[in-house]
Amino acid sequence: MQAALAAPKSHAQQQPNAHYSPATERAILRMPKGNSLVLYSPEKTSATMPPGDRGSKARRLMQALCTLGHRSIVLVGLMGAGKTTVGRLLARCLGLAFNDADHEIQRAAGLTVEEIFARFGEASFRASERRMVASLLEAGPMVLATGGGAFMDEETRATIRARALSVWLKADLDVLVERTVGRSGRPLLNEGDPKETLAALIAVRYPVYQLADFAVVTNHEPAQVTVCRIIDALSHQHLPRSPGPRDSSGKPSGELE
Numbered sequence: 001m002q003a004a005l006a007a008p009k010s011h012a013q014q015q016p017n018a019h020y021s022p023a024t025e026r027a028i029l030r031m032p033k034g035n036s037l038v039l040y041s042p043e044k045t046s047a048t049m050p051p052g053d054r055g056s057k058a059r060r061l062m063q064a065l066c067t068l069g070h071r072s073i074v075l076v077g078l079m080g081a082g083k084t085t086v087g088r089l090l091a092r093c094l095g096l097a098f099n100d101a102d103h104e105i106q107r108a109a110g111l112t113v114e115e116i117f118a119r120f121g122e123a124s125f126r127a128s129e130r131r132m133v134a135s136l137l138e139a140g141p142m143v144l145a146t147g148g149g150a151f152m153d154e155e156t157r158a159t160i161r162a163r164a165l166s167v168w169l170k171a172d173l174d175v176l177v178e179r180t181v182g183r184s185g186r187p188l189l190n191e192g193d194p195k196e197t198l199a200a201l202i203a204v205r206y207p208v209y210q211l212a213d214f215a216v217v218t219n220h221e222p223a224q225v226t227v228c229r230i231i232d233a234l235s236h237q238h239l240p241r242s243p244g245p246r247d248s249s250g251k252p253s254g255e256l257e
Contacts, residue, residue: 064234065094067165072096072137073230074144074160076151076212077169078201080179083145085223086169086230091143093227100145105132113147122149130156137163148201152208167230168212173199175219 073090075083084100091098102113105128109116116125129147133156136144144164150156151166160166171179173195181194191197209215214233218226 060235061093061231063236064231067234068094068141070141072140072142072144072164074133074137074146074164074166075169076146076160076166076209077171078148078176078198078205080176080198081148081169081171082179082218082223082226083169086218086226087143087145089223090227090230093231094143097139097142098145099136099142101129101132101136101150102145102147104136105129108132126153129153130159134159148205151212152205157211165214165234166212167233168209168215169218169226170206170209170215171218173202176202 073094073096075087075090077083087100088098105116105125106112109128111119113125116128126149129150130153133144133146133150136142137159146156151160151168176198177195180198214230216226216229216233
């Protein structure tokens with residue numbers, strides 16, 4: 001199993017490190033204009049930013065890139081939180097490569113996640129996931145979407161903390177159910193009631209997800225709005241390293257909702 005899931009040369013390794021570019025400029029201009037951009041949660045937040053003009057959007061984006069430095073952004077959260085969709089758009093806005101850890105594991109193994117679970121078991125998949133995340137983050141700055149269980153592994157969390165800023169995409173149970181039920185490739189939802197399974201996963205995993213550097217609520221809003229919240233959060237930071245989700249001051253934010 002270990003040989004079958006050895007990490008391949010990632011897409012990020014095949015691309016030069018990207019920075020501010022015409023594509024990034026176009027992404028700035030597509031940022032929502034109608035409403036204030038809210039940090040973390042649309043219901044309760046410690047800071048808001050008015051939409052601003054083209055120049056302020058560019059400054060915000062460049063501040064976010066300065067905060068990031070040579071590190072990657074790793075998106076964590078439960079299945080259905082939107083990590084892949086948000087990750088692709090965020091990478092485009094920041095001019096970075098995008099990778100999805102689950103997709104890279106499947107590509108290396110020639111098997112779907114569901115098939116890997118069935119043939120080798122979850123423990124073997126998690127070991128491969130641990131190696132894949134470490135290998136991808138060695139490639140340099142990128143946006144990396146991880147599987148829902150990746151951040152639960154202590155070694156993987158340590159790797160992410162050393163090489164990246166982690167962002168927890170937090171979604172309500174009903175939203176997760178709506179996005180995942182009836183879709184393939186979710187082996188943990190194959191048995192029992194999917195809503196009960198997701199509720200149980202929330203109870204176990206959300207306390208661990210709170211160890212991420214930032215937490216952003218993502219429910220029914222478009223992915224573009226979630227990306228703006230992440231960029232706004234990054235643009236307010238000055239490289240603090242305190243545990244737990246943070247507010248705009250760089251201090252742990254406590255309750256998000």
